Amino acid sequence: MKNYSVWMEGYSITGNYATASYVGNTNAESFEKACFNLLKDDDYFDMGNLSIWGCRLFDNEADARESFG
Numbered sequence: 001m002k003n004y005s006v007w008m009e010g011y012s013i014t015g016n017y018a019t020a021s022y023v024g025n026t027n028a029e030s031f032e033k034a035c036f037n038l039l040k041d042d043d044y045f046d047m048g049n050l051s052i053w054g055c056r057l058f059d060n061e062a063d064a065r066e067s068f069g
Helices: 031-039 063-069
Strands: 002-010 011-013 016-018 021-028 055-058
Touching: 002 031, 002 063, 021 031, 055 063
Parallel strands: none
Antiparallel strands: 002 021, 002 055, 011 016
16 A cells, blocks of 8 residues: 545636645555545545546645646
């Protein structure tokens, strides 16, 4: 198992915005399973697209900030 950090890209929509944010760390066999471990109880988590409410998930801060700071 590997330790994964999960980051969510930022967003800007209907007057609201946020920069990339840290979701958490967990040990898992893959990044997909790490996302599931951290977010399985989140109603807005989309396992098929690895996203939360349309915001993509990344395994590092730099990639999460690249798309929308």
